[in-house]
Amino acid sequence: MLTMLKTIVNILRLLRVRQYYKNVMIFVGFFFSKRLFEIDLYFPLIVGFILLCCASSFNYIINDLRDIEKDKLHAEKLKKKPLASGAIKKPLAFILLIILVSIIIISIVIFKFNIGFIFMIILIIITGQLYNHLLKNYAFIDILILSTGYLWRALAGCMLIEQFVSPWLFIAIFEIAVFLTIAKRKGDLIYLGKEKAVEHKKIYDQYSLKLLDQFHVMVASALFVTYSLYLIDRFKLLSNPTSYGYIAILTIPISLYLLLRYMYLTSSKPEIARSTERAFLDKGIIIAGVLLMGILFYSFYFEIFLDLI
Numbered sequence: 267m268l269t270m271l272k273t274i275v276n277i278l279r280l281l282r283v284r285q286y287y288k289n290v291m292i293f294v295g296f297f298f299s300k301r302l303f304e305i306d307l308y309f310p311l312i313v314g315f316i317l318l319c320c321a322s323s324f325n326y327i328i329n330d331l332r333d334i335e336k337d338k339l340h341a342e343k344l345k346k347k348p349l350a351s352g353a354i355k356k357p358l359a360f361i362l363l364i365i366l367v368s369i370i371i372i373s374i375v376i377f378k379f380n381i382g383f384i385f386m387i388i389l390i391i392i393t394g395q396l397y398n399h400l401l402k403n404y405a406f407i408d409i410l411i412l413s414t415g416y417l418w419r420a421l422a423g424c425m426l427i428e429q430f431v432s433p434w435l436f437i438a439i440f441e442i443a444v445f446l447t448i449a450k451r452k453g454d455l456i457y458l459g460k461e462k463a464v465e466h467k468k469i470y471d472q473y474s475l476k477l478l479d480q481f482h483v484m485v486a487s488a489l490f491v492t493y494s495l496y497l498i499d500r501f502k503l504l505s506n507p508t509s510y511g512y513i514a515i516l517t518i519p520i521s522l523y524l525l526l527r528y529m530y531l532t533s534s535k536p537e538i539a540r541s542t543e544r545a546f547l548d549k550g551i552i553i554a555g556v557l558l559m560g561i562l563f564y565s566f567y568f569e570i571f572l573d574l575i
Contacts, residue, residue: 272353273354276348276353276354277348277354277358277362279346279347279348280323280326280327280330280347280348280349280354280359280362281323281326281327281362282322282323282326283319283323284541284543285322285326285543286319286322287542287543287546288322288415288416288419289315289318289319289322289419290315291416291419291420291423291439292311292314292315292318292419292420292422292423292426293311293315293423294420294423294435294439295420295421295423295424295427295429295431295435296311296423296427296429297562297566298432298435298566299424299427299429300566300567300570301427301429302563302566302567303567303570303571307427310377310379310426310427311423311426311427313373313377314379314383314422314423314426316369316373317369317370317373317374317387318387318390318419318422320366320369320370321366321370321387321390321391322390322394323362323366324363324366324367324370324391325390325391325394325395325398327359327362327363327366328363328394328395328398329394329398330347330348330349330350330359331349331356331359332398332399333350333398334347334349334350334356337349337350338350340465340466343466370387374387379426380425380426380428382425382426382428383422383425383426385425386418386419386421386422386425387422389414389418390415390418390419390422393411393414393415393418394415396411397411397412402467402469403468403469404469405469405472405473408469409444409447409448409451410444412443412447413440413443413444413447414440414443415443416439416440416442416443416446417436417439417440417443420435420439421436434492434495434496434499437492438489438492438493438496441485441488441489441492442489444485445482445485445486445489445525445528446542448478448481448482448485449482449528449529449532449539449542450539450540450542451470451473451478452475452478452479452482452532452533452536452539453532453536453537453538453539453540454466454467454470454536454539454540455470455473455474455475455478456475456533456536456539457536457537457539457540482529486525486529489525490521490522490525493518493521494518494521497514497515497517497518498515500514501514501515512565513561513564513565514561514562514565514566516561517557517558517561517562520554520557520558520561521558523550523554524551524554524555524558527548527550527551527554528545528551531545531548531551532545
């Protein structure tokens, strides 16, 4: 029983379930489209989320299989990666790959997802493999290519519900992704030090903390401006401006706090930057995040809710 439990835990580690939070991006377009009360959209979005998780795990397993010998040389990776440590054998990894591909293909056939969503799934896999096999060795390009993964996830949700893709959504998601990716690079350099970071990934030889700090501030500024302009532009476009629409402006200082708080956390506690999901446990992030989403929900959906009742 204990052996089976350990095997299940190691399979979950191999699938990197802890990183599935990235696939929540599939719901972003749904929320901002003001279609949250269209109940019939929930099922395809949930299935779509599961398929994105399968595509992500497919990439992770392929990458771990490819890097298995390199990972054995690094104590940190040896602990974290079941294939490198021998906790999971290669045949089981290949079986999991077949299962993941089967789930994706069967679901697409059964639920008849549109070509746009299918294309995003393919892009997620291709982008992941391009990064691992080639583009991770090129400074700055590695950050940009990793960031597109978040973008494909958000666009997958838009394609799934056949929603017009706003340029604001496109730009903001990409900037958020770049912001998080740079933070992870900074976290590795602070936590591991330059020498060990280079052993971890050769690309760190081309980065410095000063350079990454400059990039981080630049991207954070761009993201803040993009979000602010989106809310201002949205209010200007309202045919009948009301306090419900205007109240969303209050989230601008909250969004700035979230950016500043995350930058502080990832500088003082680099382990958070290396595992972004840990940031969600910070009280400041939780409170500000709940406030921001609550105000946006009220602004976007209160009038719609009144019409429904």
